[in-house]
Amino acid sequence: MESSGFQPDQYMWNRVLGMYLACGMLAEAREVFEGMPARSRVTWGVMMGGLVDGRQPRGALALFGELWGEMGVGAGPRVLVVAVRAATALGSVRAGQELHCCVAKMGACEDQYLPCALVDMYSKCGRLDEARRVFDGMPWRSVVAWNTMLAAYSLHGCAEEAVDLYHDMCECGVVFDQFTFSTMLGVFSRLGLLEHAKQIHASLIQSGLHMDIVGNTALVDLYCKWGRMEDARHVFERMPSRNLISWNALIAGYGYHGMGAHAIEMFERLIAEGIAPNHVTYLGVLNACRFSGFIDKGKRIFQLMAQNPKTKPRAMHYACVIELFGQQGLLDEAYSMIRKAPFTPTANMWGALLTACRIHKNIQLARLAAEQLLAMEPQKVNNYIVLLNLYISSGRQDEALKVVNTLNGAGLCMSNACSWITVKKKDHRFFFKDSLHPKSSEIYRKLHTLMEALKELGYVAEEDELLPDILPDELKTSKAYHSERLAVAFGIISTSPSTPLTINQSHRLCRDCHKVMKLVAQVTKREIVLRDGSRFHHFKLGTCSCGDYW
Structure with a gap:
């Protein structure tokens, strides 16, 4: 373009700038930006957006400072949206609040996108109350605004508040989109509201919308949590695309419901399709072996995991194998796993051994496990209950009385279930x-x-x-x-x-x-x-x- 003598207009300059930024060539993009004969608000927005996407949010905020110094409220709401995105990426609530003041000075509170960006910024900076205040102050709300607030509640684990907001959406006649369905499926899954999730799924089908991978995975996870494994498998098989989280949800579901053969089948299919399992995958399939009593397969999978430097077993995997040995009455092997672990045994590992000792009434090993466990978790009542039940079922009333006295002395009590x-x-x-x-x-x-x-x-x-x-x-x-x-x-x-x-x-x-x-x-x-x-x-x-x- 330079060699031909072509004189680009503003639109073409912006396209060239966007090309460099899209290719990740930030230095070259900055050169073009600085050498442009004139810059429009779009130009500033493109450059700032490229810096944010290129993980340089501080640079984007610095550019906005220059623009605000030159144009003030004339900078325009679209550039402000990008600046708020930069504050969000930086996790700086202070920068976000300053930009909120700029929004007020600009009188752009009624803009369609700016309030949504502010809600998202406050949420991701940990200020959920401020996010809700911005949301409540919107003169009108698009489905994007509702979804942004729903996502904020979901992000912070406020599932009940998300459900209340969802009901408000229904009362206001908001037309849901894919994001609404996906978010609420995750929320209903967290709360265990199966019937609500089924209604959401039915509404999605009736609306003709296609579920994205996040929503489909949330639905698989929900059906798994409630034992609807046929429904979970049906959703999984109909997914147009799957990620490792989708596979992990189904494998874990089969495991927790005692369908170890199905879990191992899916694990082997995952590997056959060339997908590398991670720690969560191995935890799911080891749990499946534990719940189904597949000791040989469990040992083989644990060894397979240990051979890969990227998936060295962690404490949670050791706890699974300890309980697998314990389930079969192999208490010496279970204790050996604890002694040979390449790290300090955790409470979950000792707890798995104590459970096995309770089932098989091994008082000596149970006492050892309990001593370690109570030293780590002295305020956890259930640890005392397991040991107490073991003593009672073995006719050791004196030891049982000592446990009760320890509970009373520590001021611990057994709450009504x-x-x-x-x-x-x-x-x-x-x-x-x-x-x-x-x-x-x-x-x-x-x-x-x-x-x-x-x-x-x-x-x-x-x-x-x-x-x-x-x-x-x-x-x-x-x-x-x-x-x-x-x-x-x-x-x-x-x-x-x-x-x-x-x-x-x-x-x-x-x-x-x-x-x-x-x-x-x-x-x-x-x-x-x-x-x-x-x-x-x-x-x-x-x-x-x-x-x-x-």
């Missing part, structure tokens, strides 16, 4: 011996009927186990009133006979309730999915996916 079930889009919560529910009388009648039916099948209650929702002075109280049993009884009387039941609880399922759930699934011919503090349990026709190890 809660179980909940969602029926007709409404959550119903239950506690031990709960009588607050409006259908309490019907629930207890149904529960008594169920227990009588189980006794006819030979059910005998498990003894000598203490759990967070049963206080020590209630040990002799019947376990028939545990919160999860009340939730199941409510689910049975509130749904049609073929409806699967899904129960959530934060505490570990006790042995007796585990036995009861298997029998209830057999008697009622229902599938019961129970998510406790350690894993998912799929009860179907008298069996559980955990293989009675949890």
